[in-house]
Amino acid sequence: MSDLEPRLRERFTAYRVDVTTRAVGPGPDQARRTLRRRRQTRAVAVAATAVVLVLAPVVANAAMKGDRTPPVPAVSVEPTAPATPDATPTPASTPSGPASPTGSATQAPDGQISRAQLLAARVDLPTWPQTVPSTCTTSNVRLATDASKAIVPLLTDLPVDHADLDGDGTQETVAVVACRYGEALAKQVVAFDRDDDGRIVPLGRVVRTTDGVEDILGVTLTAAGSVDVRVADLQPCCETPTYWPQEQTRTYRFKGGRFVQTGGPTKFGKDPRLTDLRLSMTHELVNVTGGRELTIVFTVTNAGSVDAAQIQFRGLDVGAPTTGDWSRCDPAAAAADDHRTCLVPGVPAGESRRYTFVQRVPSSSGPDATTRYFFVTHYDAQDRQWRDRNEKDNKVQLPGVF
Template identity: 35%
Template sequence: MAEFDEVQLDAEFAAYRTALLPAIAPDGPASVRQTVRRRRRRTAVAVAAALVVAVAVPVAGEAGLRRNPGPPATSTTASPTPSESPSPTPSASPSPAAPDGRIERAELLAATVDLPSWDDLPDRPDGKQCHSRGIRLSGDPVGDDANLLVELAYGDVDRDGATETVVLVRCLFGTRGPAQVVAFDRDAAGRVVTLGRVAATADPTPEWLIGLQVRAADGVIRVAMADRAPGVGWPLEQSQRQWRGYRWDGERFRQVEGPTSFGPNPYAADVSVSSSNLALSREPGDSFAGTIQVRVRNASAGEVPNAVLSFGLPWQLRPFGDGWERCRENMLEARAPYQCTLGRLAPHADIRLNLQLRRGQGMPLASGKATIELLVSAADGGSLMERDRNDNFATITHYYG
């Protein structure tokens, strides 16, 4: 390799410097100061931003705690997640469904249930003969069991989204014994429980519960009832009937529809008769006479079209005096058995009669007993039904005083 001459190298470097140095402008003092100021501003901005973040984070955290304290914080070690997507928020668990209270007839007859006490029924002392705790309902209409299951219906009566069972139960089947409508449900364990009484018979009305239904739209229980119970001499067609609706209010069933009472039944009556005894005192000659005080009452709220007093007196006793003027017949000319037609009895009428009787001369009569009967009839002549006819008779004693 040829060696370079030192003189020649110096000449080459000199030419290089001559060509390049004019193109290079070195930084002067002003340029240096501008660069330093720019760097200082960047540093100040960065420091201020860091301070803002340091102050804002605790404040924001405190404000968040004031809005929703939430559960106490627990220290956990975060496990790695397969992706950067946030974890889904768990949804609130739904409330447990209400137990299904639909109880089929066979299951209900096999269950031991509690009924609302028969003793609680208003003015129905016959209910004391019926048991209500730990009993089995009867499905045999000709059996001797007291609590007869008459009818069932189903519906959501307490509006909890599940079905309940409503039953009509009658006590002392074959009589005019009491009846009640009862709602049954199930508890969380599936046991049959009593929700409550819906309706019941009462005195004086209703004497009879006919049937029931549950309206699906609003859970109202509708009960068909009659003012008078059917029986011997009283067909159900002569009873006044009506529907009443009942709704559960969270504690008990309350009536929300239908009438609350019955009007007077044109085929029913509640009348009575009573009388004092007859003390016969001697009059001039061989005759004896005395007075009885007879009381006739209409305890019903309806009118009795026709009322007649029938006197089962010995033939030796004959009426006399002004007391008999209330009778439509001329009692002074009538013969035994005597009948006094009173006619119309107004609602709650209370009539008192002072009636004189005389034993004629030469007509021997020993002391004894006699009867007075009160007979009532409808406007068309048909008989009126009474729950108790024992008080339609009065027994008097005639004697010599």
């Protein structure tokens, strides 16, 4: 054993120096790597120590057996750890423009549609009132421009306007379409948009006739996306005066996928320009030289709150006028109506007036005698005729006496 001890100590010393050099590593570069990979290094150090402890008996045993081959570790005491890629450097920040819209943030199609484009396209329309004929279609419609040619959907002469109605950042289009039925037009205010393929599609109906209105007179869009619609309670046609309708402006907005009224009146009340005339009558028929004389006395009561500046009697042409209030009749009005009517000064609100008309009639009734009817009508100081709040009591009848 004495001959082996010097050589054994020499080999242990050489082995210890070699292991220490490999485990610690030379210089500051190894230290920086160790700091950068501290977790892996600690694990490796533990493993290396275990290897040394395992190998030491093996080497010692070989030395005692006279093996002169320098000991070589079975594994490196500094195993190469998996390379960890350096963090990707953050590029210098640069000013960015508006974010490119993607997904749900994609810019909506622009729904600004011209009048010419509406007329050139085929469009779908909201439903019409049930009163319109079947030719007033709603699917794949080519809008017409002349209502007198056919009973088909048409684009009215009211202006086509644009605004952002649904809050998507682009504009939509509002137009008034109509379809004739009888002497009147069914009308509806329709908002149009474009789909993702650029096709014109209805966004929704704002309002239509029969939705508490009888006529649509105009549409104005606001910058806030509201639709102001001027509506009326009557659609003039035939001989209806154009000044009869009551007008209102009602405001609508697109909410919850449809248009709802958000401002203005919701219904029409009684027309404050109208009054309530009530007509009653007495008559007397007597024989006179050369025939008979008919005397009619009308009593007109103004039960309303509006003064009737003038009133007109109609149906008086039953004989030849003689005396009474014939002299008070407006001659121009009588001549214009072939003397079948009489326009006379009227009745203030809450008061009554009597009017007497005497005329010569045939001497006998004959087998063809018929019942005659007389009417009273309200006129204002500008000679404009007005409706009555209750027209049923504006009429009286004369039995068939001639």
